[in-house]
Each structure stands twice: as structure tokens, then as C-alpha cells.
Amino acid sequence: MMRVLITAGASGVGRAMAEAFERDGWQVWIADVDAAALQNTPAGWRKSHVDVADEEAVSALFAEIGNLWGGLDALCANAGVAGPTAAVEDIKLQDWQACVAVNLEGAFLAAKYAAPMMKAAGQGAIVVTSSTAGQYGYPYRAPYAAAKWAVIGLTKTLAMELGPYGVRANVICPGAVEGPRMEGVLEREAAAKGMTRDAVYEGYASGTALGSFVEGRDVAEMAAFLCSDKARLVSGQVIAVDGFTVNPDPKV
Known part of the structure; x- marks a missing residue:
């Protein structure tokens, strides 16, 4: 049976991913910083309370995976x-660093510890969640956009480094979920922006060709596909699941 680790898997997109992989017959292991959310997940999933920006905790997680599973077939x-949501001149450095730590360094650490397992096995798939903010930029969200651009470069590099060992790496860029x-x-x-919540919502939706927000299951099904044999020659790709963003920041 195939084995997948999903970070931030206790809720939202991560939980939808876990459900999609389970439906496809995978063994599921989720890691999340939210202990309460972890308790409210199916009993059949393995679960770890982990801060993905803490290298010691991530290292311990992968040691446990090695001991209990003997390896890993996919990492999400x-x-x-x-x-923070603010003009760049109003963003505090510590808020910038906290955002980058989770979004970029968390992905790096997960890949760092997954890579040896997958290289040893001669196969594996890594999917990193970026964002359309990593393709177009994102006004008032500078640290988030910067980190989401950076994980694309990280993942393309992983695809190059790990490809000779049979390991694939791809990026999913969700739109507004x-x-x-x-x-x-x-x-x-x-x-x-001095706008109403509904006006901002409509701006996001109308900025896509399909005029719609994304649901977690839409992203989850793409992740499951990218980790399957159906995508055996898909690597180094950046795939948006966003209804096709035609105007990334309407009404600004």
C-alpha cells in the first residue's frame, strides 16, 4: 500500500488531500500544528503534532515515519x-519572518527529510502547495507572495536534483479557496483597502475565467493525481487550480 505524508493535514485543503488519498487506497499520515484539529480526524490516519518550521520536530517526525512505515511514497x-495584510512599509520584520518560516522553510524541511527516503527507494512524488500569489504577486501580502514564489523555485530544483533517482516534484497553485x-x-x-468583505470576495471570483472560488477537494484531487502513476512523467510543473486567473487583483 502506498504511503503519503500531508503537512497541515488536519483541516482545510490538507484534510481534503488526506481524504482524497484515502479514497484512492493510500495509507495517510498527517502532521499539523493544531492539536485540537488533529483530534477531530479519522481514527485510521496516523497523526503527529508538528510545527513544520521546527527542524528538530520535523526530523523526529521523519524518524518516526521511517520506524513505523519503513519509507514514504509521497509528500504533500x-x-x-x-x-500579515498590510502595505509593505507597514510590515514588521518578525511578521515577515514568521510567514516565510512556515510557507517556505516548512516546505524545505519536509523535502529535506523526505528526499533520502525516496532516493533510497528509487521512487517517490513530492507536491508543494504554492498559490496563484506565487505566479502574479499579491498586493498587501508581500511576505506571503514572496514565499509562494520561492517554493516554486525550490520545487523545480527538487525535480532536477531528485529526478535521476526516480523522484518527481510538482507545484500546485490554488486560487482563492x-x-x-x-x-x-x-x-x-x-x-x-477600505472595501467591504463582499466586494473583495466578488473581486476574487470575477478575476477568474470561471467566475468562482476553489474548493479544497479541487486542489486535493490534483495532488492525488500528481502522486499517482497516471502522472509518472509529470515533474517540475507548476499547475494552477484556480478557475484560470485572468486578473489577479481586480478593483485595486
């Missing part, structure tokens, strides 16, 4: 935080 480096985290973004962005 999905952990991310929204970071329905859910509690996006609701917080909408409220903060509305305040920063």
Missing part, C-alpha cells in the same frame, strides 16, 4: 499561513 508539503482561512484574508484585505 501543504503547510502555510496567510501572514473557500474556507475559514480565506474568510480571515477577505476581512483583513477589506480593511486594508
